[in-house]
Amino acid sequence: MPAYVPPPNVLQSRHGAIGALFHTRVRANPTHRAVVDGDRVITYEALEERSNQLANALLSQGLRQGDRVGLLARNRLEYVEVELAAAKAGLIVACLNWRLADRELRHCINLVEVSILIVQEEFAETLERLDLKEHRRILLGGDYEAFLATSTADFPGLDIDPESGLVILYTSGTTGLPKGALISHRAMVARAMCFASEQNIPIGDNFCAWPPFYHMASTDQALATLLRGGTVHVVDGYEPDLLIDILEREEMGLFILMPGMVGQFAAILEARKVKVKGVGRCGAMADLVPREDIAAVTRALNSPYSNTFGATETGLPPASSSVIPIGLAPTNLAKRQSAFCDIRLVDTDDNEVPIGTPGEVAMRGPTLFSGYWNADETNEKDFRNGWFHMGDVLRRNADGTLDYVDRVKYMIKSGGENIYPAEIEQVMLADERVQEAVVVRRPDRKWSEVPVAFVVPADPSLTENDLMDLCRENLSSYKRPKDIIFLADRDLPRSTTGKVQRHELEARL
Known part of the structure; x- marks a missing residue:
């Protein structure tokens, strides 16, 4: 038959x-x-x-x-x-x-x-x-x-x-x-x-x-x-007064917060002693938010923080189901893989990498977009072998959780070693005296490229030596920034979604 x-x-x-x-x-x-x-x-x-x-x-x-x-x-x-x-x-x-x-x-x-x-x-x-x-x-x-x-x-x-x-x-x-x-x-x-x-x-x-x-x-x-x-x-x-008015009147399962406004919004909520009606979880993109800001806003909203990793092309997957408990300044931002997708972490030859090794995310699943409009060459490359390659690097841990590492397209190649800026940034952000840290590459005659850090201090007493000591304790020598430049938050160039534009910081070097 x-x-x-x-x-x-x-x-x-x-x-x-x-x-x-x-x-x-x-x-x-x-x-x-x-x-x-x-x-x-x-x-x-x-x-x-x-x-x-x-x-x-x-x-x-x-x-x-x-x-x-x-x-x-x-x-x-x-x-x-x-x-x-x-x-x-x-x-x-x-x-x-x-x-x-x-x-x-x-x-x-x-x-x-x-x-x-x-x-x-x-x-x-x-x-x-x-x-x-x-x-x-x-x-x-x-x-x-x-x-x-x-x-x-x-x-x-x-x-x-x-x-x-x-x-x-x-x-x-x-x-x-x-x-x-x-x-x-x-x-x-x-x-x-x-x-x-x-x-x-x-x-x-x-x-x-x-x-x-x-x-x-x-x-x-x-x-x-x-x-x-x-x-x-x-x-x-982002209109704090209007948002607070809604939060005081309406319950909601998810209240989105974007990088760049979390700390300020938490301070406003705390100063006004706002009593929200009820928020199931708050936030987004925890990897881009200072840890103390996460703790502060979760306390203010009495809501855990949504530890998400998704994209315009993929929706909430591949890893947006984890939460950070109320009041916790996390030292680890490992995420659970979303239930409705299949992902592989691959090297430059599209071979799966071992557990513990960073690899580019290749994804399949029903939430995926249908390609970029009139961009055949880009689609051919990004959908190679029938998987959508996100351009983001994750690392799978032994327990199955996923750590965000960085973007594939923004990698520092120093003396034959690959350096992902987020690894350096996360070390610095673990110090509550750091409000924001952004690492970029600088051309170097000897090493080809070296990392340089732009830092927005949360504490004016923070010094370059403090951060260098922190990096020495937590990073391999080749990953440590060669210079640390302090600046005000308003001087960080951002896109309309709040993401720092690294190429503009590079141009300042």
Whole structure:
């Protein structure tokens, strides 16, 4: 007897795309709050109607499944409407970073060839300066509302393959123009499941979308929240007063904190003696946060810190299920591998490395993105041998946990030895007198490259000799920084996500 092959109608039944899943959720709680944006509150029923109207209006313009709709706006209620409308129409939202320079923004828009560009009025003048490919432009406000009014609120009911694109989120390294990471419906559904299970998120929970929607932190978790009947509280960026007001009123399973603001936010919470309603876990990217700041913010929020390692391309996996206990300044940031992915740690020849040896993360799993838009050469390299190579280096411990080591692309090669800056940084950050430490490479005639550390002191009495002694106690001689440069936090060059831009520090050398 031949092997069973599922017929087309069986295969079609697996089509569970984001728009249809939200449409089904509306029936369960039509009057529940879906999105809160300051004084504006929209229910599931109203969000369904408005996103249906927008979906039908976009389709009436002749757009076809797979066409791109650009969105250039701050965090606001309409961001969610546009993402849901595109999901229902089979369109792809290009989530544009309004903080980009003209050259970068022009590249991002033209790269994906948007058919329609929805823009917040304050950014309209910026677009006029750019040499953009032909498209229709819709201003948020009266123009947007008039556009919605042209169509009915009927659910489009299209059959959308879960592998179809949903959003394009832009990523960039320390140099070069941004790349457009295509996230499918399949990946977003899987990310929602990971969010719920790995972060212990209850059904109907609240989520505070204060990081920019053009990054995964808000887009992924906001859509996951809506698929599970919860409420998304939209805040336009890091606004401590607004965030505290929400935390005092609403319980939430996860409250995101980004590197660069953790210590300051903890100090504000402590100074005001804030009593939060209840936070299941807080934070993100513990490897980039000073240890004492982690301890302080967990005490202030009475919540463990989420010890995450994920990416725009992968979602919360490969290692985002661990937490750091309340009040602990961790000396070890080992993470558990996420349940919904398969990873290998490999060397430059793609061979798995032994336990205890750093290796690049190669990952498979349902949360993975569908490649970089129009970047065949990059996709060929990063997906070699059928695995996505993240460009990050981890080390697997004997107990199965994972330690973050550094980026593959930022490695210091000194006298034939590979030095990962994070190894040096973690030694320095273990001292509570260090607020931030960033290690970069400096050309050297003898060794080719040597490490140099830029340090933001938390204690003005900290000296270079103190740190050199610390490094001598904990690092091999070749890994010790050849110079230590003290500077203020405001003088650290950062990207829009708070990550320090090492290449700019290199240029200062």
